[in-house]
Amino acid sequence: MTEVARGAAADLDVAGELGGQVVLDRLVALLDLERIDENIYRGVSPAHSPVRVFGGQVAGQALVAAGRTVPSERKVHSLHAYFIRGGDPSVPIVYEVDRIRDGRSFTTRRVVAIQHGKAIFALSASFQIREPGIEHQEPMPDVPAPETLPTFAERIAGYPALGGSRAMPRPIDIRYxxxxxxxxxxxxxxxxxNQVWMRADGKLPDADLLQVCVLTYASxxxxxxxxxxRHNVYWELDDVMGAxxxxxLWFHRPFRADExxxxxxxxxxxxxxxxLAEGRFFAADGTHIATxxxxxxxxVP
Structure with a gap:
C-alpha cells in the first residue's frame, strides 16, 4: 500500500463527506492491502471506525489477500467465512494466506485475519477458470427503478437517533x-x-477482483x-446487540459493483x-449475479 493510499484509508470517514467518489476512493484504498511477505498482507481500518471493525471490511480485505495469490484468469465463485472475534479498528489486520490447492480448473485458498496474535476471522475461497455450461435463474422481483427512490440521507431525515454510524460517510449508495x-x-x-438498490458511489477501476470485493463489503x-x-425492532432505536x-457468498455471473x-x-x-438471513443480488437488467x-x-431482551 502506498503512503497516499494508506493516508486515504485512514481518513475514510472525514466529517462532512457522506458519499461520492472521494469516499469510494477511500474504500478502494482500504482494499489495497500492503504485501509484507510471501502470502502475508496487512490492512487498516478507517480512523474513526465504530468499536468493532465492520464485518464487510474484513471479509473484503481477506478476499483481496486470497485473490492476489491466484492467477487473474481464475475468478472467485464462492467464499465461506467465520467471524471469530471482534476486530480492533485501532491496529492493522494481518492476513495470512494458505495456498490449499491449485488444480487444473479450481484454486482454493484459506485466509486467517490476525490481530494481537489471535485469529479474528477465517475465510475459504474457491476460484475457477471460465467454463461453458447449462444456464438458468429465477426472475428478479418487480421493483421500482433506483433513480425513483429516496436517497439514504432522505430516508433517515427525521430520525435523529440514527445519527451515529449510519450518518457516517458511506461508499455505497443505498436506496430502500x-x-x-x-x-x-x-x-x-x-x-x-428487505429490498434495497445498491451501487458503489462513484466509478471503480476495472479489476474483476475489486468488483467482487466491493460487493462482499456491501453484502x-x-x-x-x-x-x-420481522419483529419491529432496530439497532439504534432498541436494546439490540448483534454481530x-x-x-x-456465491458469485454466479460477472457484474460491475459501480452499477x-x-x-x-x-x-x-x-x-x-x-x-439466519439470506439474500440475492440482481443486476439492473435482471441478471442474478450473486447469493x-x-x-x-x-x-433482543
Missing amino acids: VNDPPWVTRESGRPSER DMTLLDSPLA SLDHA WFLYDTASPSASGARA VVQEGLLR
Whole structure:
C-alpha cells in the first residue's frame, strides 16, 4: 500500500463527506492491502471506525489477500467465512494466506485475519477458470427503478437517533425499495423482506477482483436488518446487540459493483439468539449475479 493510499484509508470517514467518489476512493484504498511477505498482507481500518471493525471490511480485505495469490484468469465463485472475534479498528489486520490447492480448473485458498496474535476471522475461497455450461435463474422481483427512490440521507431525515454510524460517510449508495426497518418499526407493520438498490458511489477501476470485493463489503451492510424487520425492532432505536457469526457468498455471473444492483433479503428462521438471513443480488437488467447467506447473533431482551 502506498503512503497516499494508506493516508486515504485512514481518513475514510472525514466529517462532512457522506458519499461520492472521494469516499469510494477511500474504500478502494482500504482494499489495497500492503504485501509484507510471501502470502502475508496487512490492512487498516478507517480512523474513526465504530468499536468493532465492520464485518464487510474484513471479509473484503481477506478476499483481496486470497485473490492476489491466484492467477487473474481464475475468478472467485464462492467464499465461506467465520467471524471469530471482534476486530480492533485501532491496529492493522494481518492476513495470512494458505495456498490449499491449485488444480487444473479450481484454486482454493484459506485466509486467517490476525490481530494481537489471535485469529479474528477465517475465510475459504474457491476460484475457477471460465467454463461453458447449462444456464438458468429465477426472475428478479418487480421493483421500482433506483433513480425513483429516496436517497439514504432522505430516508433517515427525521430520525435523529440514527445519527451515529449510519450518518457516517458511506461508499455505497443505498436506496430502500420498501419501507426501511426503522419506518416499519414505527408503523407497527413488520416486513418479511428487505429490498434495497445498491451501487458503489462513484466509478471503480476495472479489476474483476475489486468488483467482487466491493460487493462482499456491501453484502454485510443491510443483511441482518431482515430478521429485525420481522419483529419491529432496530439497532439504534432498541436494546439490540448483534454481530455476524458466519458469511457465505456465491458469485454466479460477472457484474460491475459501480452499477445498480438489487439486494433482496429475508430471514427464514431465528432461534437461540441467532438469526439466519439470506439474500440475492440482481443486476439492473435482471441478471442474478450473486447469493449470500449469513447467520448472525441477535440478542433482543
